[in-house]
Amino acid sequence: MGVPEKTNFLFSREFITLNAITFLTYCNIAVFFQFHEYLGTLPIARDRFGILISLFALSAVIARPLVSPFLNPSNSGKWIGISSVLVIGSLWLYSFADDFFTMACVRLLHGAVHTILAVAVLSRMVGFIPRERSGQAFGLLFVVVLLPYAVVPPVLEPLTRGLGGFGHVLEFSAACMALVFPLLWLGNRKSPITTLPAAESISLRETLHNLKDFRLLMVFLIAVIVWTAFTPVFYFLKGFGEKLGIDNPGWFFTLSTLTEIFVRITAGSVFDKFDKVKLLLGSLLWTGLGYAVLSQVSGEWGLYALGLALGIGWGISMPLLSSLTFDYSQPRFRAVNSNLTMQMFQLGFFLGPALGDATLVHWGYETLYLVCSGVMIIGTVAGLMLIWHPKRFALENR
Incomplete structure (x- = not known):
């Protein structure tokens, strides 16, 4: 059953199994580390690669606000199952997409159904997170979200060779997603959906009124900035590593994610004891500096060391954004607002590849990562506004 607001217990059966489902969900995103190179094997124009990468996130940007108000802890279980099938x-459809039109259709479909799954999982999960443990909970959640980026990229090269191509890797990923169903059964075994408190759907008007809080708007803006700057590193690092003569640059993400895991496990409870906004500002500046250094890196060991350094910044900033959203939200809107934070994640995954690929084509990797650094400076300025005007500038009080 749901965790009452007054209870501090976090590691329920449901919370654990939902995190396991989250891990599987994001494994089928991390597997696209090679997608940019895979597109080069198809009869598709080079200048359309960024568009095809971004269409997944564009579909998610459209789908998430449509489905988020209708999913809550009491009804999302069945939608986890339905969307997992989709x-x-x-x-499986990627193997049949061999031109721009068919690949675009598959990307849009995949983005939409993945979004429904991610929204359903998060909507259910917030019903099991006590407010006093929100920093730790979202710290652990983002460890789970990014753990696939540590596990998947370095094994893609041998897996692709062993299975006979990237298309077969995606089929293997589809088979792994079937594990969602026993996990869903295990999480519901002693706490069926009917035991969760009933929750009414939230209207669009109520959602928009909830978003008049200036603090929420700033957190969402920072989230877009953080993910927009992150995605060019993820999607284009393989090509950058090959340019530097590195055989398997996927180890960069293994090292960065292991650092993130260490930061979030050791410091997750600390997030709830210190000023979260000041911690966020420090992590934004650190990450921006890391991107600037990335633009100048010239060797394997420098790249791997930078992976460790950026893992610190990502490990602090990303869970804090969700934690601040949770803390700033009224209880009734926590599921909607938490999913809107993930909407900013998808918007960043749309803007980053689209703008990043255009920058890469015209000016190269060095300029691309300098631009990412500049974008993080803008995010820091937005974070400063949370300190200067934490409540006084809430739009609803104007």
Whole structure:
């Protein structure tokens, strides 16, 4: 059953199994580390690669606000199952997409059904997070979200060779997604959906009124900035590593994510004891500096060392954004607002590849990562506004 607001217990059966489902969900995103290179093997124009990468996130940007108000802890269980079936089907369809039009259709479908799954999982999960443990909970959640980026990229090269191509890797990923169903059964075994408190759907008007809080708007803006700057590192690092003569640059993400895990496990409870906004500002500046250094890196060991350094910044900033959203939200709107934070994640995954690929084509990797650094400076300025005007500038009080 749901965790009452007054209870501090976090590691319920449901919370654990939902995190396991989250891990599987994001494994089928991390597997696209090679997607940019895979597109080069198809009869598709080079200048359309960024568009095809971004269409997944564009679909999610459209789908998330449409479905978020209607999903809550009491009704999201069945939608986890339905959307998992659709995600499995969309992963199989990639093998049949061999031109721009068919690949665009598959990307849009995959983005939409993946979004429904991610929204359903998060909507259910917030019903099991006590407010006093929100920093730790979202710290652990983002460890789970990014753990696939540590595990998947370095094994893609041997897996692709062993299975006979990237298309077969996606089919293997689809088969792994079937594990969602026993996990969902295990999480519900002693706490069926009917035991969760009933929750009414939230209207669009109520959602928009909830978003008049200036603090929420700033957190969402920072989230877009953080993810927009992150995605060019993820999607284009393989090509950058090959340019530097590095055989398997996927180890960069293994090292960065292991650092993030260390930061979030050791400091997750600390997030709830210190000023979260000041911690966020420090992490934004650190990450921006890391991107500037990335633009000048010239060797394997420098790249791997930078992976460790950026893992610190990502490990602090990303869970804090969700934690601040949770803390600033009224209890009734926590599921909607938490999913809107993930909407900013998807918007960043749309803007980053689209703008990043255009920058890469015209000016190269060095300029691309300098631009990412500049974007993080803008995010820091937005974070300063949370300190200067924490409540006084709430739009609803104007």
